[in-house]
Amino acid sequence: MDIMKIIRALRLKELVLPLGAIFLGLLVGAIMILWIGKNPLFAYASLFYGAFGDLNSIANTLARATPLILTGLAVAFAFRCGLFNIGVEGQLLVGGLSAAYVGTVLNGLPLIVHLPLTILSAMVASAIWAAIPGILKAKRGVHEVINTIMMNFIAYALVAFVITGPLKAPGQIPKSADILETAQLIRLSEFAQWSTSRLNTGILIALLACIVIYYLLWKTTIGYEIRAVGLNPFAAEYGGISVNRNIILAMVISGMIAGLAGAERVIGFHGSFILGFSPGYGFEGIAVALLGKNHPVGVILAAILFGTLSSGGRWMAFNTGVPTELVTVLQAVIIFFVAAEQIVAWFFRSKKKTRQVT
């Protein structure tokens, strides 16, 4: 009974679905690993070791999680307003592009001006990119899902054009010039000798963004209105809240967060805009938001989980021969289980029943 009280007090019940989904996802992965004749425990142990084996691996894992915190937060924020922002990927790219431009072109500014300006430019570019589907939804009633998908592809083409054209640095690789030092985020490796990690102060920005968004959503009128629209737009409208205004606002803020993710990669992690640098951070953000139940704290935890899978996956592949693509499969399967929560509920409930019988 006491345990039940503690569970209730800590609201651990809310953890059952995400943890159950992760467990079932790993189970499906284990079956696949068995099927190809490898040992799943060894594979998962290698994955864990690859992600947390030493300080440098931990730093790499956190570095991999950083953009996911931001893309997850961006998706989660839009979700809170009832919007499905599939366009985070494109917004991230456009934001990164803007950061690459401001971060390489504006010469001679002091760091105190240049760095914030670069980050701000990324946020503005992404906000504009996200505002377009927002406005089209508010003014013309077009579903944001299709438009954000279309905007992703327009972003791919735009980025490819700019990075292979006007912003291209000399050389074979399609990438921008290196970001000027006055616009770069500080990397861990710059002051820690043991580290080769590209973990940078962007992670602090990501955590700060989570705090700001938490405050905005639950402690301000703006957040109250956005959540009200998300829960029931008709009731919100009846209560005097402008649904259209909040839809656009939510998309703009969601885009700004996505822009931070792009900025972190370009001016922090990579130090330049490399064409194709994103393995789909925006789409992974959808998984992160779902698993994190659209809550900033949940988003951080889910981002670290997916960061762990991706960062440890390489060592798993090297050590055990299980292809890294397993990690992508795991992500997809976890989304399925979170989305179809009834499966998870059914799986664990029926187990409980058998226990009662025996």
Add this chain to the structure above:
Amino acid sequence: MLDVFGIPLLLATIRSASPLIITAIGGLFAERAGIINIALEGKMLTGAFMAVVIAYFTGNPWLGVFGGIFGGAFLALIHAVVSIKYKANQVVSGTAINILAIGLTGFLLQVFFGVAGTSPSVNKLPSWGPFNPLVYFGLVLVVVAHFFIYYTPQGLRLRAVGEHPAAAETVGINVTRLKYFFVVLSGALAGIAGAALSIGDLSVFVNQMTAGRGFIALAAMIFGKWTPVGALFAALLFGFAEALQIRLQGIVPIPREFVQMIPYVFTMIILAGFVGKATPPAALGK
């Protein structure tokens, strides 16, 4: 300059449009049944992969086409079960299908062939005149789909389910079974389109080789206002843009990236109702 246009451009247009046509028709079957189908990309990719796998192990590209059908339909079945039986958000499950397809094909590529990136070469489908056989299939499909949707009782049922499933249920239509059928059918068609890419145009599978074509097909479906004939013309338009872009390379100083944007920009414009209005089935996503 002039030799850019003419018969070769026409043939290239039809060649580029063909997988889009087949996939778009598949997409509209699912959406007419009320299921949002942003997972076409993943189903196409899986179809492309399974076509190569079967063609590799049997040496017969015709059986490869069935592999493509199986691959697309299998993923669609997962999509259907999760979305219909477990009532998951269709956009979320569709996103998961696309991620799953990338992971699964990459994983199995290494398992079956021990390589990453590109599969070994397989026998490709023969050429019938200027095209591979699946191009003709796509054109016939438009006629069949049009006739089916507008001139048969089953087609009427399909449209009823997409517009008002509760009403359809009252008059005795098994809405759930019909949804399952059309989602799986749409996956099978996307799978055929995938096969058209991997063993029709090429003779290999390349990681993520669909490169967004599933989404262009989705755009074509919307641009064609959820009708087979509309989808045909939209796909031809987008195929023309692609073919023209390839042929104009190095001749005209229009960056190809801007040509690549055309399908997406057009779709946004038509959805916004600036040029004619595209209205989705009323019960889509519910």
